[in-house]
Amino acid sequence: MKTLGMIGGISWESTAHYYTRINQLVAQRLGGLHSAQLLMYSVEFDEIQKLQHADDWKTLGKMFVGIAQRLEQAGAEGLVICANTMHILAEEVAQAISIPLIHIAEATAAAIHDADVETVALLGTRFTMEKPFLRQALEDRGLRVMVPEEEERTEIHRIIFKELCQGVIKAESKDYFYSVVSRMHRDGARGAILGCTEFSLIADQSRSLVSLFDTTELHARAAVEWMLASD
Numbered sequence: 001m002k003t004l005g006m007i008g009g010i011s012w013e014s015t016a017h018y019y020t021r022i023n024q025l026v027a028q029r030l031g032g033l034h035s036a037q038l039l040m041y042s043v044e045f046d047e048i049q050k051l052q053h054a055d056d057w058k059t060l061g062k063m064f065v066g067i068a069q070r071l072e073q074a075g076a077e078g079l080v081i082c083a084n085t086m087h088i089l090a091e092e093v094a095q096a097i098s099i100p101l102i103h104i105a106e107a108t109a110a111a112i113h114d115a116d117v118e119t120v121a122l123l124g125t126r127f128t129m130e131k132p133f134l135r136q137a138l139e140d141r142g143l144r145v146m147v148p149e150e151e152e153r154t155e156i157h158r159i160i161f162k163e164l165c166q167g168v169i170k171a172e173s174k175d176y177f178y179s180v181v182s183r184m185h186r187d188g189a190r191g192a193i194l195g196c197t198e199f200s201l202i203a204d205q206s207r208s209l210v211s212l213f214d215t216t217e218l219h220a221r222a223a224v225e226w227m228l229a230s231d
Contacts, residue, residue, distance in 0.1 A: 001026070001037050002227045005076025005099070007067055009042035010083035011165040014197035014216060018082045021220040022227075029228055036227065039076045041067045048086075049161065052127060057088060064089050065096040072097050080104075080223050084195045084215055085125045088133040100226070105137035107222035108193060108215050112143060115211050117191040119144040121184040123177070124195030126157040134195060146189050152180045164198035178207040185210050 004022070008015030019038070026036045043063075051060050064086065068079055078100045081087055087104055094101040112120060120138070122145050128134050129147045138145050148156060159173045177199075181192045191211045194203055200216040 002077040002229075003037040003039060003075055004223055004227055005068070005071035005074070005079045006038055006040040006082055007043070007064065007071070007079070007086070008040050008082040009045050010048060010081075010086055011045050011198060012042060013165060013167050014200060015040075015042060015082045017200050017216055018080075018197070018220055021217060022224055025221060025224040026227070029224065036224070039071055039074050041071055043067070045165070049165075052085065052125075060086075061089050061092050064093050068093045068097050068101075072099050078102060078223075078226055080219060082219075083197050084134060085127045087137075088127065088131060090133075102219070102223050102226055103137070104215050104219045105134055105141070107218040108195075108213055109138055109141035109143060110222075111213055111218050112138075112191055112193075113141075115191065115213075117211060118142075119146065119189055120191040120193050120213070121146050121148070121181060121189035121210075122193045122195050123148060123156055123180065123199070124193075125160055126153055128195050129153050129156075138193075145193075146184055146187070148180050148184065152183075156180065160196050160198055164196075164201055167201075169201055174202045174204075174207075177202060178204075181208050181210065181212075 022036045027034055080102050090103055120143055135145045163173055194212055194214045197216045200214055203214045205212050
């Protein structure tokens with residue numbers, strides 16, 4: 001089994017889910033008392049989100065490159081960034097290390113293609129919905145990507161930072177989220193990307209008329225496939 005480095009804490013709520021799912025998937029594959037070989041660096045999220053909202057990606061880039069290099073030096077053989085938004089730095093990080101970075105968009109696009117879906121709604125933080133880094137990566141893999149309307153983006157962003165990142169799950173916010181998915185389905189989306197790792201907290205296929213693609217789950221599965229693949 002290869003050793004996986006994880007940049008987590010973005011937020012710790014979703015990183016806890018990453019840790020659990022990766023270990024569960026390894027145990028399912030190998031049985032018995034097997035678990036995952038992991039090295040994790042968990043950041044202080046308040047510092048991160050302040051830099052995000054200040055649009056200071058240069059400082060964040062230096063920070064994440066340094067973290068990735070420390071994980072590699074500690075023995076990580078591959079790396080995951082446990083957040084959709086911070087994949088805005090994926091290329092910069094990947095170029096600064098000599099180990100592979102398992103990209104969340106690659107795992108997500110593969111699952112969407114396997115489901116024979118071409119047009120998808122992308123829901124996430126305002127950064128993920130409005131900046132091109134994730135949408136472009138998906139479009140480069142042959143998908144048509146739709147994002148919510150301005151008012152919807154504002155409310156979804158609020159739900160993520162004011163509620164889900166703090167472990168708060170409100171029924172009315174979940175209702176709102178799935179009303180946006182339904183509206184986008186009426187406008188042509190045939191799948192919906194849960195493009196924020198905290199959305200695992202409210203993932204519920206029974207609430208959606210379209211297939212939901214949970215990026216946390218898909219990323220965790222891709223990481224385990226890499227960890228257990230024979231060289």
